[in-house]
Amino acid sequence: MAAKLIKKPVTGMKDILPREMEIRDYLIALIKKTYKGFGYTPIETPCVENIENLCSKNGGENEKLIFKILKRGAKLDLDSASSEQDLVDSGLRYDLTVPLVRYYSNNAQDLPSPFKALQIGSVWRADRPQKGRFRQFVQCDIDVLGDPTNLAEIELILATTTLLGKIGFSGFVVHINDRRILKAMAAYSGFASETYDQVFITLDKMDKIGLDGVSAELLEQGFDKEAVERYTSLFTAMEGTADPLAALAQKLGDALPAEVYDGLSQIMTGAKNVSGADYILKFDPTLVRGMSYYTGTIFEITMEGFPFSVAGGGRYDEMVGKFTGTPTCACGFSIGFERIVTILLDQGYTVETEEKKAYLVEKTMPMDRLAEIISRAQEERKQGRAVLVSYMNKNRKFQKEQLTNEGYTEIVDFYTEELKK
Amino acid sequence: MAAKLIKKPVTGMKDILPREMEIRDYLIALIKKTYKGFGYTPIETPCVENIENLCSKNGGENEKLIFKILKRGAKLDLDSASSEQDLVDSGLRYDLTVPLVRYYSNNAQDLPSPFKALQIGSVWRADRPQKGRFRQFVQCDIDVLGDPTNLAEIELILATTTLLGKIGFSGFVVHINDRRILKAMAAYSGFASETYDQVFITLDKMDKIGLDGVSAELLEQGFDKEAVERYTSLFTAMEGTADPLAALAQKLGDALPAEVYDGLSQIMTGAKNVSGADYILKFDPTLVRGMSYYTGTIFEITMEGFPFSVAGGGRYDEMVGKFTGTPTCACGFSIGFERIVTILLDQGYTVETEEKKAYLVEKTMPMDRLAEIISRAQEERKQGRAVLVSYMNKNRKFQKEQLTNEGYTEIVDFYTEELKK
Numbered sequence A, B: 001m002a003a004k005l006i007k008k009p010v011t012g013m014k015d016i017l018p019r020e021m022e023i024r025d026y027l028i029a030l031i032k033k034t035y036k037g038f039g040y041t042p043i044e045t046p047c048v049e050n051i052e053n054l055c056s057k058n059g060g061e062n063e064k065l066i067f068k069i070l071k072r073g074a075k076l077d078l079d080s081a082s083s084e085q086d087l088v089d090s091g092l093r094y095d096l097t098v099p100l101v102r103y104y105s106n107n108a109q110d111l112p113s114p115f116k117a118l119q120i121g122s123v124w125r126a127d128r129p130q131k132g133r134f135r136q137f138v139q140c141d142i143d144v145l146g147d148p149t150n151l152a153e154i155e156l157i158l159a160t161t162t163l164l165g166k167i168g169f170s171g172f173v174v175h176i177n178d179r180r181i182l183k184a185m186a187a188y189s190g191f192a193s194e195t196y197d198q199v200f201i202t203l204d205k206m207d208k209i210g211l212d213g214v215s216a217e218l219l220e221q222g223f224d225k226e227a228v229e230r231y232t233s234l235f236t237a238m239e240g241t242a243d244p245l246a247a248l249a250q251k252l253g254d255a256l257p258a259e260v261y262d263g264l265s266q267i268m269t270g271a272k273n274v275s276g277a278d279y280i281l282k283f284d285p286t287l288v289r290g291m292s293y294y295t296g297t298i299f300e301i302t303m304e305g306f307p308f309s310v311a312g313g314g315r316y317d318e319m320v321g322k323f324t325g326t327p328t329c330a331c332g333f334s335i336g337f338e339r340i341v342t343i344l345l346d347q348g349y350t351v352e353t354e355e356k357k358a359y360l361v362e363k364t365m366p367m368d369r370l371a372e373i374i375s376r377a378q379e380e381r382k383q384g385r386a387v388l389v390s391y392m393n394k395n396r397k398f399q400k401e402q403l404t405n406e407g408y409t410e411i412v413d414f415y416t417e418e419l420k421k
Helices: A018-036 A060-065 A097-110 A151-167 A179-189 A193-203 A206-220 A225-238 A244-255 A258-273 A319-324 A337-346 A367-382 A396-405 B018-037 B060-065 B097-110 B150-167 B179-189 B193-203 B206-220 B225-238 B244-255 B258-273 B319-324 B337-346 B367-382 B396-405
Strands: A048-050 A068-070 A088-092 A115-124 A136-145 A172-178 A279-283 A297-303 A309-315 A330-335 A356-361 A386-391 A408-414 B048-050 B068-070 B088-092 B115-124 B136-145 B172-178 B279-283 B297-303 B309-315 B330-335 B356-361 B386-391 B408-414
Touching: A018 A115, A018 A136, A018 A151, A018 A337, A018 B018, A048 A097, A097 A115, A097 A136, A097 A319, A097 A330, A136 A151, A136 A337, A151 A172, A151 A258, A151 A279, A151 A297, A151 A309, A151 A330, A151 B367, A151 B386, A172 A179, A172 A258, A179 A193, A179 A225, A179 A244, A179 A258, A193 A206, A206 A225, A225 A244, A244 A258, A258 A279, A258 A297, A258 B367, A356 A367, A356 A396, A367 A386, A367 B150, A367 B258, A386 B018, A386 B150, A396 A408, B018 B115, B018 B136, B018 B150, B018 B337, B048 B097, B097 B115, B097 B136, B097 B319, B097 B330, B136 B150, B136 B337, B150 B172, B150 B258, B150 B279, B150 B297, B150 B309, B150 B330, B172 B179, B172 B258, B179 B193, B179 B225, B179 B244, B179 B258, B193 B206, B206 B225, B225 B244, B244 B258, B258 B279, B258 B297, B356 B367, B356 B396, B367 B386, B396 B408
Parallel strands: A172 A279, A356 A386, A356 A408, B172 B279, B356 B386, B356 B408
Antiparallel strands: A048 A088, A068 A088, A068 B068, A115 A136, A136 A330, A172 A297, A297 A309, A309 A330, B048 B088, B068 B088, B115 B136, B136 B330, B172 B297, B297 B309, B309 B330
């Protein structure tokens, strides 16, 4: 007798039931169709990546959450292994950006330039399990590789908001900032450059603790009082102005390179002026984005009725070059796929499907008659209808309830007695 | 300076380029549509499974090929670990059957009965890398859980051949056998029951080495001459008969339970008599199928012009019950997804796509004019067309060639000079 199977999925991962699956499949089809309409091309990378690539410091905190894969065969030497490193040669990808960069450097000669990639795929992070957060989840990214111009950003914003609109959402605010503005503000204030990231982590809490809170926290962390005051003065200078970006630029003066200001204004003007633009563009100097690989524009989208962002991204012009030696600019936008699935599930969203029919057949049905019934189902299927042929259960009432729940709108019973007539 | 990235995917896995991706996406959509037409419901399980489930002896030889995942945090104790087992808690699934059985036992209360599942998902096997065979590959399975009747087999055969027909294949032969017939033949011949699997491994080579070859190999392996002769006499008894299954049953007599013969004949009759049946049904006493979990009917499909089978499956009535304690019959059919992708790629198959248009814009285009051009693209996209907006490269001729290769049928140039006119 074999050991009993463990019925539950591994910790933090989940089985996807038919109803959720329907929503996921619908979303994926809609995403592919919409993004392909913008010229993004679907690609795929293996779920398993070289451990060196995963631990290249481009994954930030995610590198602590890697599911690592044991070496196999002769390569695994337990006796001589002194650390984890000696035992593993690969791991599950924790995002789609590191694999994309590897993919692009491996295949650039076979790809158009610029290359607009669409990726929908699972990633894995050994995060502390919590409600609504799973250790395997789908990410959905669009990226443009090899386009140094603002067109990349504008099209990414358009594609993402168009998609969100098609899903049924509205009231989008595109929060936009530039990593170089963040840095210019920190430099202007007199923070030491090695402390920038620490300053930004505190700045990121602005929406929760306010400007006073940020100021207090920075002081508490031991930052120079004068620097903190100069920093907060930048934010107060923008308050209530019609064009906060211009106000900030004026105040920063030479600390902000003119091309950074011009670039961001251009993107905002361009994205605003596209006809039918269905979003508000908001310069947001408190937008930080976690990943250190961002080099320029960064953005996030929020929408009416939801307290969190549903999409985020930015420009990472140095990541490809740092690894491959060939500088290649890049810019991407990622939607919160799992978040959107959860919203649709919570809203009781139902995917419109074609009519489904069920034929229920008594178990005693002779084979020649059964073949006739199946033939009839086959005819209907040929005409594009979904027809389930199933034996009748003892509890036919319950079976019909189940089928109705599964979306079967017509149920036809076939009894053996019919034959006797 | 960070270390250089490893450009290649991990050994034995591959990046999927746009052209192959197009074929894969097309196939997946066709599979889902077709199988849903037969009442199969898409489901998904995590790619990572409990190591105990993967090593439950239901995976046969595949259990030697598992990508195992290292424990994390405090659970990983390198110093006290004396074997691989101490280091890992999970692994990548090597098939979709073990996870399906776990899924069903975990969720049966929320699923209709019988439950018809459709799974399309990646599996991983650390096989020796070889041409056309990868360590990550997609499997595509349909399974019926909880249907003890022949309807399960007939519908599986119909669904699978219908799908293959829609992909564009023809000339199907459905090879069909029953594990109990294999066993009855071995018992009749006088082989010891513990040697059955060894006998079947040799029998499986019939198509390559013929009956004489099988006989010679069995003798070489030290099997009793009389048993081998009785065994080969069963095959010669079927030769040239109109109904080999009936001829075999007659010869086997009491060694073959009547219900096994009746079951298989019924399935063959039923599947034959369905109108529009687009296949030949062939009782194939040499069909073995590797997995030991099969308990009854087994089948494979071959098709004109290809020397290998493109689909296979069978009944495994004991696997669910053995693990969960609740007996649940099950029957499934799997198509060779990667094989089919390779065939279509080799045939130069092109997926019919909607018309794609590219707007090429000079880099010097002022933002207000660019917004107009993008607006025009947005209008076209709203009408369902795919429009790429891209900056002109220096080598415009090469760029246009690339775009043509990517399927862009119309390319519109936008020059800054237009404005001057």
